[in-house]
Amino acid sequence: MQNIQSIIDSLNPPQAEAVNHLQGPLLVLAGAGTGKTRVLTTRLANLIATGTAQPHNIMAVTFTNKAAKELAERVEQLIGSSTAGMMLGTFHALGARILRRHAERMGLRPDFTILDTDDQKRLLDALIKEANIDATAYPARQLAHIISRWKDKAWLPSDVPTAEDGFAGGRGISLYRAYQNRLQALNACDFGDLLLLPVYLLKQHNDILAEYQNRLTHILVDEYQDTNTVQYLWLRLLSMAHKNICVVGDDDQSIYGWRGAQVANILKFEKDFDGAKVVRLEQNYRSTGTILKAASAVISHNDERHSKTLWTSDDDGEKIHVHPVVDDREEARLIADACDSHQRDGGSYTDCAVLFRTAAQTRSLEEQFIKVGVPYVVIGGMKFYERKEIRDAIAYLRLFHNPQDDLAYQRIINVPRRGVGNAALQTITDVARERTMPLLAATEIALGQDMLSGKAKGALTTFIDQLTVWKNLGAAHTPDRLMELILEESGYLEMLRQDKAAPPDETKARMDNLKELVRAMQDYSDVGSFLEHVSLVMDGEDANEDAVRLMTVHASKGLEFDTVFLPGFEDGLFPHQRSLNETGVKGIEEERRLAYVAITRAKRKLVIVYTASRRMYGQFQPSTASRFLQEIPEECLEIHATVGASLLRPEWGSRTDARATSDWRKPAEPLMPYTSVSTSSEWDIGERVFHQKFGYGNIRGTEGEGDNARLTIAFDKAGQKQLVASLAKLQRA
DNA sequence: TGTTTAAAATTTTAC
DNA sequence: ATTTTAAACA
Numbered sequence: 001m002q003n004i005q006s007i008i009d010s011l012n013p014p015q016a017e018a019v020n021h022l023q024g025p026l027l028v029l030a031g032a033g034t035g036k037t038r039v040l041t042t043r044l045a046n047l048i049a050t051g052t053a054q055p056h057n058i059m060a061v062t063f064t065n066k067a068a069k070e071l072a073e074r075v076e077q078l079i080g081s082s083t084a085g086m087m088l089g090t091f092h093a094l095g096a097r098i099l100r101r102h103a104e105r106m107g108l109r110p111d112f113t114i115l116d117t118d119d120q121k122r123l124l125d126a127l128i129k130e131a132n133i134d135a136t137a138y139p140a141r142q143l144a145h146i147i148s149r150w151k152d153k154a155w156l157p158s159d160v161p162t163a164e165d166g167f168a169g170g171r172g173i174s175l176y177r178a179y180q181n182r183l184q185a186l187n188a189c190d191f192g193d194l195l196l197l198p199v200y201l202l203k204q205h206n207d208i209l210a211e212y213q214n215r216l217t218h219i220l221v222d223e224y225q226d227t228n229t230v231q232y233l234w235l236r237l238l239s240m241a242h243k244n245i246c247v248v249g250d251d252d253q254s255i256y257g258w259r260g261a262q263v264a265n266i267l268k269f270e271k272d273f274d275g276a277k278v279v280r281l282e283q284n285y286r287s288t289g290t291i292l293k294a295a296s297a298v299i300s301h302n303d304e305r306h307s308k309t310l311w312t313s314d315d316d317g318e319k320i321h322v323h324p325v326v327d328d329r330e331e332a333r334l335i336a337d338a339c340d341s342h343q344r345d346g347g348s349y350t351d352c353a354v355l356f357r358t359a360a361q362t363r364s365l366e367e368q369f370i371k372v373g374v375p376y377v378v379i380g381g382m383k384f385y386e387r388k389e390i391r392d393a394i395a396y397l398r399l400f401h402n403p404q405d406d407l408a409y410q411r412i413i414n415v416p417r418r419g420v421g422n423a424a425l426q427t428i429t430d431v432a433r434e435r436t437m438p439l440l441a442a443t444e445i446a447l448g449q450d451m452l453s454g455k456a457k458g459a460l461t462t463f464i465d466q467l468t469v470w471k472n473l474g475a476a477h478t479p480d481r482l483m484e485l486i487l488e489e490s491g492y493l494e495m496l497r498q499d500k501a502a503p504p505d506e507t508k509a510r511m512d513n514l515k516e517l518v519r520a521m522q523d524y525s526d527v528g529s530f531l532e533h534v535s536l537v538m539d540g541e542d543a544n545e546d547a548v549r550l551m552t553v554h555a556s557k558g559l560e561f562d563t564v565f566l567p568g569f570e571d572g573l574f575p576h577q578r579s580l581n582e583t584g585v586k587g588i589e590e591e592r593r594l595a596y597v598a599i600t601r602a603k604r605k606l607v608i609v610y611t612a613s614r615r616m617y618g619q620f621q622p623s624t625a626s627r628f629l630q631e632i633p634e635e636c637l638e639i640h641a642t643v644g645a646s647l648l649r650p651e652w653g654s655r656t657d658a659r660a661t662s663d664w665r666k667p668a669e670p671l672m673p674y675t676s677v678s679t680s681s682e683w684d685i686g687e688r689v690f691h692q693k694f695g696y697g698n699i700r701g702t703e704g705e706g707d708n709a710r711l712t713i714a715f716d717k718a719g720q721k722q723l724v725a726s727l728a729k730l731q732r733a
Numbered sequence: 734t735g736t737t738t739a740a741a742a743t744t745t746t747a748c
Numbered sequence: 749a750t751t752t753t754a755a756a757c758a
Contacts, residue, residue: 063748092748117747136741191748258746360744363750380747421734455734536748554746576745594746617743618749 004049004078007042011035018246018279019043022052022218025239025273026246027266031310032295032600033286033560036248040222041071043246045078053218059087059238060220061094065537067222067558068093087216091231093536095194098201102208106197111402111528113188114535118391119407120144120190127178131171138168147176151192152228152260154199156180185436187404195230202237213241223558224249224269228260236272243273251306252299253597255554257590263304284310286560286603288317294606294632295599301631302589319638321607322629327620328361328568331609332368335565338607339374339548342563349375351562353549355598357574361567364615365550379551385534389496389510390517394534396486397479400470401527404438413439416495418463424456440467466490479530480521487514553598564602569610570623595628 008016015035018028019042030036044060047053062068068090072083087094096114103110115123124140124147146167150160157177165172183189189197202209219239221227224247227235239245247269254263270276284292292312299305325331339352354365362378369376384390392415398408414420431451432442443460446452452460470486477485487493496510524530549561568574574595579587599606608629613620 065748090748194748255746256748259748358745417735419734423734552746573745578745590746615749 004042004045007078008046011038011042012283014279014281014283015039015042018281019046021246021277021279022047022050023244025243025269025276027224027269027276027278028246028248028281029266029278029306029308030248030250030281031284031308032250032253032597033284034281034310035283035285036222036250036281037070037074039281040220040248041074041078044071044075044220047218048079054085055081055083056085056087057215057217058220059094059216059218060222061089061091061235062222063090063226064558065090065093071222090536091234092191092194095198095234096189096532096536098198098212099189099194102201102205105205105208106201107184108189109187111187113186113398113402113405113408113531114194115183115188115190115407116386116535117144117191118386119188122407122410123182124175124179127175127182128168131168131175131178133168133171143167143172143175146172147179148192149260150176151190151196152230154196154230154233156196156200185404186406186438187402188407192230195228195234199230199234199237202234209237212238217242217244219245221245221247222249223253225251225254225263225266226256226259226261227265228262232262232265239273245273251304252302252308252593253557255557255590255594255597257586267304267306280308282308282310284312284314287312287600288314288604290316290319290636291599291602291604291606294320294636295596297633297636298592298599298628298631299596302592303585304589318605320632320636321605322637322639323607323609324625324639324641325609325611327611327613328364328615329368331567331611332365333372334609335365335567335607336368336372336374338565339369340372343374347562349546349548350544352565353551353556353559353561353563353601354565354567355551355553355556355601356566356568357553357576357594358568359552362550365567369548369550375545375547376550377545377547379549380555384513384516387510387513389513392492393483393487393514393517394531396490396492397483397527397531399440400467400474400482400486401531403440406432406439409439412490413463416491418459419455420459421456424452424460427451474527478522479524479527480518482527483518483521487518553594556601557597560601560603562603563605563607564598565607565609566598567609568614569608569626569629570614571626572623573614574626575628592628595626 008019011019012035015038018026018039022043028036028039030039040060044058047058048055060071062071068088072086072088075083075088087097089097099106099108100110100112103112121140121144124143125135128135128138128140128143150164157173157180160173160176162170162173167175183193202212216238219235221235226249235245235247247266249266251263251266254261254266257263270278287295289312292310293316296310323331323334325334335354339349342352343349356362356365366376366378385394392412395408395411398405399412402408410425413425428439428442428446431437431446432439435442435445437445444464447457447461447464450457466489470482470489473485474482493511493514496507499507521530524533566574572580575588575591579591581587610625610629611623614623615621
């Protein structure tokens with residue numbers, strides 16, 4: 001074990017104060033780059049080194065798997081032994097662990113399946129249709145989001161106030177109830193349940209609560225500003241008895257309000273936990289003075305915050321580079337070129353990160369990076385486990401592991417094609433419903449009673465037999481070997497090989513992905529633990545290759561880079577239009593915190609880019625500089641107006657033009673802060689319109705609001721159609 | 734049942 | 749513009 005004391009001696013006074021405060025509630029307000037992780041790990045090590053707590057007495061919770069992993073590794077290094085006995089992990093992972101241990105009490109079996117968003121959507125879609133609700137007007141996505149928010153508030157169906165139910169005329173709650181019943185029947189949980197059910201478990205069973213309270217005498221929470229109501233209740237229940245809870249966070253970096261996070265949790269901590277000690281970390285060790293000044297200026301426009309003053313002993317450093325460009329193509333080229341010259345100058349690609357507001361911006365950047373030949377990795381993009389072939393393979397495993405998993409059954413029963421069509425599936429579904437049993441069991445009944453036609457009968461008999469064979473082999477084989485066997489014997493690999501519609505390189509990529517999956521499975525001793533890994537550890541481990549990092553601003557939280565590029569710094573994109581017209585000042589404040597996070601990722605150099613015109617939905621949209629750019633003091637900035645840009649927007653002028661410095665940030669058109677540029681909700685019943693394909697028509701009805709508004713239009717020639725207002729490109733006739 | 738064609742949806746952020 | 753989903757067709 002390293003000498004903890006010598007490490008504590010190297011900390012600055014507030015850091016040391018936090019590390020030495022081991023009993024009672026503690027709030028550490030840690031600004032960006034102030035050594036938060038260092039404090040967290042050292043404090044954990046100190047708990048153990050001083051004998052205040054044994055590893056198994058400690059619960060340490062983070063939000064991402066990456067953070068959990070880093071925490072574990074660094075603590076292990078400090079204490080010189082494993083953290084295996086510690087309750088250390090993400091909220092979701094720990095929730096799953098608790099829930100599996102006591103599954104029966106919540107009406108589940110310990111081997112329950114964790115559904116991903118796709119399964120969830122599919123299930124809800126079926127329920128919406130069963131309830132005879134128009135799925136176009138009330139999409140499953142939306143319901144999934146609503147239910148998720150309810151779960152964030154720790155509401156079971158019976159807890160939801162009727163007034164809160166705006167879905168399909170107040171039918172959301174009954175759909176939620178039906179959904180929970182289906183989940184239970186499937187022996188499955190969604191992500192929200194991993195947080196919600198443990199809270200109910202602890203609330204309803206005093207013996208279990210007492211057990212955890214006795215065991216977990218010290219609780220540590222990272223990113224406390226991102227906790228939602230369920231997580232808060234969870235922490236409260238567990239810490240009630242001993243009050244040894246230490247939370248670390250930064251209200252200025254709360255960017256998950258849309259996921260139910262309550263900034264209020266961190267703002268009211270001192271009230272919640274009487275006598276809480278508060279420590280502020282304000283010395284920044286990451287960024288230059290200029291970057292810090294810019295970030296502070298931007299965030300100071302927010303009202304709801306613990307005010308704090310970040311400072312650094314570092315120099316001002318380079319000014320922040322601002323590049324107005326013509327369009328997103330030039331934007332991408334500029335960034336790719338800059339990364340290239342950074343590398344030529346002796347830097348490495350890994351120093352550079354491109355952070356954008358929306359995932360959709362990835363593509364144009366990628367294209368340009370490929371063209372210029374700059375290596376890149378997309379972090380948190382299309383995740384490995386979301387790929388179709390991977391999900392198919394996993395569906396086989398799931399059905400193998402949990403025969404009640406109807407969703408997995410539906411996914412793969414006719415993949416590869418076995419001749420099991422709608423007719424056969426309907427028969428099986430009927431049997432299943434009649435006898436309330438899973439589809440797989442129903443299939444066996446249907447086969448036994450000879451209810452299926454020739455082709456389906458043969459195919460399903462073979463399939464059931466195969467499953468039995470795999471089941472028998474399961475014990476003898478390692479999971480990876482079993483996976484190989486299933487892929488080959490089910491004919492899945494053959495299907496990929498035979499797929500003539502797919503280009504050869506894609507077929508190869510799919511095969512490689514499956515090989516990678518098999519390889520990943522080698523680390524697991526049984527199918528169950530692998531499936532747990534799959535559902536919870538979605539962030540793919542990134543190789544340490546020398547490549548520029550591309551990611552959303554959300555994905556960048558907690559990271560730092562020498563050089564940061566911020567493309568798309570435009571009103572309507574960053575801040576995003578959705579947040580502007582939705583929640584008024586709340587929305588813009590969260591966007592501003594997001595901008596704060598983005599800026600503070602940079603250690604030395606920050607490059608902001610915005611375009612005059614951006615391709616969106618396949619067509620060009622004029623754009624103007626972000627209002628956040630105007631919140632940065634001018635002395636922090638250095639503007640690089642290119643020739644192309646000044647041609648397109650003369651008012652930008654050139655660098656040498658004295659007027660340019662004062663005018664460049666003024667948008668060409670007056671800002672319309674809280675209204676949408678699109679045609680949303682401007683349409684009224686009875687209006688006469690023209691559509692490119694359908695011709696002239698009259699609006700018969702409108703449904704919903706904003707960009708999602710749906711119009712029912714009776715066209716003269718084409719008949720009645722339902723169109724989404726923002727996509728239909730309607731003109732007034 | 735499988736293939737072709739046309740319409741609708743996508744773009745907020747993610748555990 | 750590109751991708752996904754539905755429906756019409758063979």
